[in-house]
Amino acid sequence: MINLVFFGPPGSGKGTQSELLQEAFNIIQISTGEILRHEIALKTPLGKEVEDIISRGDLVSDPLVAEVLKKALAEKMSQGNGFIFDGFPRNENQAKILEEILTSLNLELSLVINLKVKEEELIKRLLIRGEIEKRSDDNPETIKNRLKIYETESGSVINFYKNKLFELSGEGSPDEIFNRLSDTINKL
Numbered sequence: 001m002i003n004l005v006f007f008g009p010p011g012s013g014k015g016t017q018s019e020l021l022q023e024a025f026n027i028i029q030i031s032t033g034e035i036l037r038h039e040i041a042l043k044t045p046l047g048k049e050v051e052d053i054i055s056r057g058d059l060v061s062d063p064l065v066a067e068v069l070k071k072a073l074a075e076k077m078s079q080g081n082g083f084i085f086d087g088f089p090r091n092e093n094q095a096k097i098l099e100e101i102l103t104s105l106n107l108e109l110s111l112v113i114n115l116k117v118k119e120e121e122l123i124k125r126l127l128i129r130g131e132i133e134k135r136s137d138d139n140p141e142t143i144k145n146r147l148k149i150y151e152t153e154s155g156s157v158i159n160f161y162k163n164k165l166f167e168l169s170g171e172g173s174p175d176e177i178f179n180r181l182s183d184t185i186n187k188l
């Protein structure tokens with residue numbers, strides 16, 4: 001069983017790499033952002049509650065997103081060889097919440113991957129994605145806010161995980177990055 005946290009700024013490729021890993025290693029991806037976007041598309045009460053927050057690029061409250069995570073875990077338990085947490089935790093409190101949830105399920109994190117990409121490249125990628133996917137939060141104003149929040153919160157999360165942290169350059173082609181990642185995971 002392998003349980004991974006994918007950490008990194010918006011646009012670093014967490015989602016892309018999580019999907020590739022899910023396919024190759026049968027580890028189940030849980031993307032809190034994707035779940036929330038799905039709720040918005042379905043116009044559920046949760047979707048309506050988070051729609052404006054996500055459009056502004058702010059973070060959804062910790063208790064709300066923790067509930068989303070718990071529900072996804074319960075649904076996907078025993079479907080694969082472990083979990084990839086993509087986009088959770090986003091701050092130190094969420095990292096503590098994740099520890100509690102995993103402990104209660106008798107699970108343990110194997111590795112925290114920190115994907116590093118320089119800001120100029122992130123902005124470029126997010127603007128291109130905004131045009132293609134029409135995401136409400138991939139526009140210049142919102143991108144600035146999301147990157148600022150990442151800057152503010154990332155240090156404490158990285159410090160929280162310092163014993164499990166694996167830093168990886170997220171620059172280059174998705175295949176190149178995936179090969180580097182697979183080497184690391186194969187060594188676990």
Ligand code: AMP
Pocket residue numbers: 010032033034036053054057058059060061065086087088089090094137146
């Ligand atoms: P993402 O797809 O991971 O970039 O997430 C898109 C948006 O969903 C974020 O900008 C937040 O508004 C919200 N979101 C996703 N995951 C979290 C989280 N762990 N905590 C708070 N908000 C989140």
